[in-house]
Amino acid sequence: MVVEGCCVGYFTTAHHKTLPSSGAPESRAPAAAVETVDRGAKRPAHPITTRTDPPLPLARWRVRQQLVEIRADDLRFTPAETATFLNQMMGLNLSPADIALLETRTEGWVAGLQMAALSMQGRGDITRFLSSFTGSHRYILDYLMDEALQQQLPDTQEFLLKTSLLNRLSGPLCNAVLGQDNSQMMLEQLEQANLFVLPLDDERRWYRYHHLFAEALRHRLIRPAQPSRNQRQSNRPTVWPPAADPAIQPAHPSRALAPARRRLRRRAQPAAGETGRGQSGRPGGHL
Secondary structure (H helix, E strand, C coil): CEECCCCCCCCCCCCCCCCCCCCCCCCCCCHHHHHHHHCCCCCCCEECCCCCCCCCCHHHHHHCCCEECCCHHHHCCCHHHHHHHHHHHCCCCCCHHHHHHHHHHHCCCHHHHHHHHHHHCCCCCHHHHHHCCCCCCHHHHHHHHHHCHHHCCHHHHHHHHHHCCCCCECHHHHHHHHCCCCHHHHHHHHHHCCCCEEECCCCCCCEEECHHHHHHHHHHHHCCCCCCHHHCCCCCCCCCCCCCCHHHCCCCCCHHHHHHHHHHHHHCCCCCCCCCCCCCCCCCCCC
16 A cells, blocks of 8 residues: 555564454554654655555545555456466466366465466376365465465364354354354454455455465365364354355355264354345345
8 A cells, every 4th residue: 555645664574463352463664754744744655565464544544535556456357367367477477267167266366376377287187177276275375374364363263164164154143153253353353454364245254265374274174284173173053044044055065074064054043133145236145
């Protein structure tokens, strides 16, 4: 992001910032720098590079048009950029159909495209590779586990792993599945941390995980690195709309995940209030 007035000196080098258990920012913005921007001092614009939303008055600066933001959606490769990257920069010779499939699987995530390209170099069975390219691929799995999941606190890891069984995420649904009452706050923190959580509406009600991240989490859930509480689904009674709700129907069925899905459905009961449907015109029932 670029701020008009002065550089506030906020820079993060970590791939994904660890979420604090309290939900409070880990650092405070330099008060003098913020005051300088608020006064409208005429100085050159300066960039702030960060992978998470910094503890700065972004909403105020946004309204005053003192802020230009370049976010994840802006950094995702388009189909044309994907084709150029794979065939020209990485030296592959993929067909338009193969490029479209890989762009869909990675959702334009540049690191994912690069890891797929590295895996394809020297291969003769490209189509077969692409059809089986998921979040459980060793390069993708290692990257997402090392750089995203394992950087989080234990309660955040447990939330990510257990909710990976859901196609869509909302605060009430996650509360019902996990037997807790702070899921909405957790989802908003994950979105703010850019932790592969994508909003499905403009009201912070429904979210989903990036395809590859969800698959990597599911893989780790059924094959944990070490025995932990993440291996077990809670036995707390759950209240949620009918068991046929598509939000608990994983988009990529796996025989290994069937027992966990059955437990979720058995625990699901009709509930008053939220229906479990996504927002009008938004993706629902699938990743």
